[in-house]
Amino acid sequence: MNLQLIERAKKYEKSIAIVASEGKFTYQNLLRSSAQIATLLLDGKEDLQEQRVAFLIPSGFQYVTTLWGIWRAGGIAMPLCVAHPRPELEYAIADSGASIIIAHPDFAALLHPIAIERGLRFILTSEILSDNICALPDVDLTRRALILYTSGTTGKPKGVVTLHQNIQAQVTSLVSAWEWTSSDRILHVLPLHHIHGIINVLTCALWAGAECLMLPKFDAKIVWERIIDSNLTLFMAVPTIYVKLINAWESADFELQQKMSQGCTQMRLMVSGSAALPVQVLEKWQQISGHFLLERYGMTEIGMALSNPLHGERLAGYVGKPLPEVEVRLVDENDNLVLADTPGEVQVKSPGVFLEYWQKPEATAASFRDGWFCTGDLAVVENDNYRLLGRLSVDIIKTGGYKVSALEIESVLLTHPLIQDCAVVGLPNLEWGEQVCAVLVLVPGGDLTLELLRIWGKERLAIYKVPTRMVVVNELTRNAMGKVTKGELVRQLQDGSLVK
Ligand code: AMP
Secondary structure (H helix, E strand, O other), rough: OOOOHHHHHHHHHOOEEEEEEEEEEEEEHHHHHHHHHHHHHHHOHHHHHHHOOEEEOOOHHHHHHHHHHHHOOEEEEEOOOOOHHHHHHHHHHHHHHOOOEEEEEEHHHHHHHHHHHHHHHHEEEOOOOOOOOOOOOOOOOOEEEEEEEEEOOOOOOOOEEEEEHHHHHHHHHHHOOOOOOOOOEEEEOOOOHHHHHHHHHHHHHHHHEEEEEEEEOOOOHHHHHHHHHOOOOOOEEEEHHHHHHHHHHOOOOOHHHHHHHHHHHHOOOEEEEOOOHHHHHEEEEEEEEOOOOOOEEEOOOOOOEEEEEEEEOOOOOOOEEEEEOOOEEEEEOOOOOOOOOOOOEEEEOOOOOOOOEOOOOHHHOOOOEEEEEEEEEEEEEOOEEEEEEEEEOOOOEEEEOEEEEHHHHHHHHOOOEEEEEEEEEEEEOOOOOOEEEEEEEEOOOOOOOOOHHHHHHHHOOHHHHHHOEEEEEEOEEEEOOOOOOOOHHHHHHHHOOOOO
């Protein structure tokens, strides 16, 4: 049996699948090019048998054909982030045990040395592909499909492994809840190493036979131009993007504002997720676009779990009810169901839930209770709708829709020659959700500016993990266990009472 995603594409062969900077491509083009890439990857073998294939390609047609090519060859796709510096890329490549790297020529200088050092096969997307397509393997739904690296409460990011059947369940749940059809046209502005961009936008669109317009990167002006001129039906983004679009709308002249707003009213649905949507942003966006944003909640490990309704009343500040095929419960610290109107941890069970953290059986086991995945998020149910209250761990920060680990950033900062001790916290911020703030104790006589810290940090960490605020103190207050009392630190940073 072949993958349904691929089989379905045959029904839409003549329709446009992808519009990108490289041009317009039909589902037939996508099927053919991905089969050529699969042939190249197989290189005479029958099946990649879950070999990990890391790839670094900007958003566009080549990204999609590579993803599908890996799947069709029986490999596990591992999309890397275009904004990551070498240490982050190297970590994911080494941790996943990838045997092949595929790179866009723009990233050749970055990735080729890693491939050489590790003895990995290296393929450039500019290679000429053969027209002789080989027999492709039957890829069963129970096979591993994707590894996405995500930050957790412990040190380095972990590889979240999803099976083809998990992806299919995540996609069909959303396609049915949000009524995707082949007439949809969506603008894709999200990163393609994260579930939001890969599943909710790209794979849902391709499952439905819809058209996906891909921008190589987010640019508020260009997004507005596409909203005005592309007859879009759908748009999905993180709250930070809506804030940037609001700012661009506000700085436009009256005539342009009218066109921008008109472009939005033609759409059938606009969605926000991956981080809490501030009510002020929701209200401002409604004034500008006429859309009451549909807010949903999900996670790399589980796909989407909760959503406001497509039809019917959406509540500001709430993430709605469980999506089709998803069970959600709230429990206390003893895993007992909480009483009505009482906060509890969100736990999720669904066919979309991931298989495992790559080669981390203990971490995988620790994240499940009786088959329920423990999200680490706190919520309460009010009038049948879920409202998120925050996270169990202060060490998880959500900034611009990205999940980052305070502990991972701290361990990198501690390698700086001028930093003796540090604590990283997330400070509430309207534009970014949370701002990454480093509270530092410097070595005696040490002098460090935020600018210098950021230059140093960007060489070692993904840009969104690099602190945007820095405070130097004489010492960090720790509790009896030796842990920095971060809740207290955040309070002091916010009310200005931090003793320097
Ligand atoms: P990620 O795996 O990067 O998608 O991050 C998942 C985390 O993002 C969740 O565990 C939540 O903490 C957070 N999150 C996702 N959607 C929302 C939302 N609508 N409101 C608040 N937090 C959210």
